[in-house]
Amino acid sequence: MEYLTVRETAEKWNISIRMVQQFCTAGRIPGAQKFGKSWAIPADTEKPTDPRRTQRQRNFPPAQTAPAGPLDRASLMPLMNTAFAPGRCREAVEAMAEGTQREIAKAEYYYFTGQPEMAAAAAEPYLTSPDMGARLSACLIYAYANLSVGEIARAKFALGELNAFLAGAGKQVPQFRAAAAFVASAGAVLLHLPLPEELPESESFMPLLPTGLRAFAVYIQAHYLYLKGEYGASAGIVEGALAMGGSAYPIPAIYLRLVAVMDYMSLKQTERAQSHLLSAWEMARPDDLIEGFGEHHGLLGAMLEAAIKPKWPEEFRRIIDITYRFSAGWRRVHNPLTGHDVADDLTTTEFAIAMLAARDWTTREIAEHLHISVNTAKKHISEAMRKLDVDNRKDLKQYMLR
CATH class of the missing domain: 1.10.10.10 (Winged helix-like DNA-binding domain superfamily/Winged helix DNA-binding domain)
Known part of the structure; x- marks a missing residue:
C-alpha cells in the first residue's frame, strides 16, 4: 500500500498540517499508522467528512419556524443605524426613547467600545424578547460579546439562534426576512464561516433595511468578497457606499473603512490603506469605538502597528488586548467548523x-x-x-x- 506523509496529505486535502495530525490523533483517518512522532496515511484515503456541515448542524441546529412576534425596526441594532457626530455616541444613546430601543443601543455601545462583559449582560434579557428587532439584535451582540469573554457555548447558542431565525423566516413578512438575513450573514461572514444555505441574495433584502443597517450590510458583502480574494471589487463597493452617504453612520463607516484597509493592503496600495485607517480612527477615537480595530487586527496588514502604535501607544495596547480576547474565542468557533487551523x-x-x-x-x-x-x-x-x-x-x- 502506498502511504503519504502528513505534509503531503495536507497539500492533497488543502488543509493545515496540524489539522491532519488532529484527524490522525482522533482516529478519523482509517489505516493511518504512527511511526515515532510521524504519521503514515494511506494514499487512497478520503478526507474526513467536512466539519463545516456536520459540526455546524450539531452546534447550530436549525429551527423549523421562526418564533412568532412583531418586528420593530426601531430596535434592530439602533445605534448602528444612528447618524451622530464623532464624540456624541453616548448622547445619541441617551436621546433615544426610554425602553427597549435604548437598552439595545446601550448593549451595542458597550460592545463597540470594547466592554464585552457589559455588552453580554445588557443583551441577555432580550434573548427571548417578543420584539423580534430586539431579539435579533440581542443574539448578534450576545454571540460576539461572549467570544471575547471565553463563553463559547453561549456564543454558539446565540449563533444558532441567528441561523434558526433565518431558517424559519420563509413564512414571515419581507421585513423580517431581511432582518434575519442581515443578522445571520453578519454572524457567518465575520467569523469566516460558510454562509447559511437559506440566505437570500443580498439584492433581495438589502433595500428593505434602514439606511444605516444597509451600510453595514455593504460592509458584510465587501468582507465576503475580500474572503473570496476579490479585493478590487470589495474596495469598489466600499468606496461607493461611503460616497453615497455611508459615512454619516459612524459604526458602519468604521467597519467599511476597515475592510477597505484589508483590500488595499492585499493590493499593496499602502497609502490608500493608511488613508482609510486614519479616517476610521478619526471617527472612532472620540467615542472610544475601538472594538472593530481589535477584531480586524490580523487582516489589516500590520497597518495598526505602522500608523496607530507610534502616535497612540496606549490606545494601541488596548486594541491588542481586544485582539487577543476576541481572536481566542473566534478560533474556538471558526477552526473546528471550517477545518482551517488559524x-x-x-x-x-x-x-x-x-x-x-x-x-x-x-x-x-x-x-x-x-x-x-x-x-x-x-x-x-x-x-x-x-x-x-x-x-x-x-x-x-x-x-x-x-
Whole structure:
C-alpha cells in the first residue's frame, strides 16, 4: 500500500498540517499508522467528512419556524443605524426613547467600545424578547460579546439562534426576512464561516433595511468578497457606499473603512490603506469605538502597528488586548467548523508580519512598511515559522487568516 506523509496529505486535502495530525490523533483517518512522532496515511484515503456541515448542524441546529412576534425596526441594532457626530455616541444613546430601543443601543455601545462583559449582560434579557428587532439584535451582540469573554457555548447558542431565525423566516413578512438575513450573514461572514444555505441574495433584502443597517450590510458583502480574494471589487463597493452617504453612520463607516484597509493592503496600495485607517480612527477615537480595530487586527496588514502604535501607544495596547480576547474565542468557533487551523500561538506582531509574508510581501517591503530594519523583519518571520513548524512561506499561508 502506498502511504503519504502528513505534509503531503495536507497539500492533497488543502488543509493545515496540524489539522491532519488532529484527524490522525482522533482516529478519523482509517489505516493511518504512527511511526515515532510521524504519521503514515494511506494514499487512497478520503478526507474526513467536512466539519463545516456536520459540526455546524450539531452546534447550530436549525429551527423549523421562526418564533412568532412583531418586528420593530426601531430596535434592530439602533445605534448602528444612528447618524451622530464623532464624540456624541453616548448622547445619541441617551436621546433615544426610554425602553427597549435604548437598552439595545446601550448593549451595542458597550460592545463597540470594547466592554464585552457589559455588552453580554445588557443583551441577555432580550434573548427571548417578543420584539423580534430586539431579539435579533440581542443574539448578534450576545454571540460576539461572549467570544471575547471565553463563553463559547453561549456564543454558539446565540449563533444558532441567528441561523434558526433565518431558517424559519420563509413564512414571515419581507421585513423580517431581511432582518434575519442581515443578522445571520453578519454572524457567518465575520467569523469566516460558510454562509447559511437559506440566505437570500443580498439584492433581495438589502433595500428593505434602514439606511444605516444597509451600510453595514455593504460592509458584510465587501468582507465576503475580500474572503473570496476579490479585493478590487470589495474596495469598489466600499468606496461607493461611503460616497453615497455611508459615512454619516459612524459604526458602519468604521467597519467599511476597515475592510477597505484589508483590500488595499492585499493590493499593496499602502497609502490608500493608511488613508482609510486614519479616517476610521478619526471617527472612532472620540467615542472610544475601538472594538472593530481589535477584531480586524490580523487582516489589516500590520497597518495598526505602522500608523496607530507610534502616535497612540496606549490606545494601541488596548486594541491588542481586544485582539487577543476576541481572536481566542473566534478560533474556538471558526477552526473546528471550517477545518482551517488559524495559528493561535503567535504574538500579534508576529501574526501581522506573517500575514504579509504569506501575501507575498518581501522582507524589505515589510520592513519599510513598519519602519523597522530588514533583520528585525526577518527575525519576526523566522520566529513565526519556528512556532508553526514550517519551512517556507508557502506553508505559512495555511495558518493565516483567509
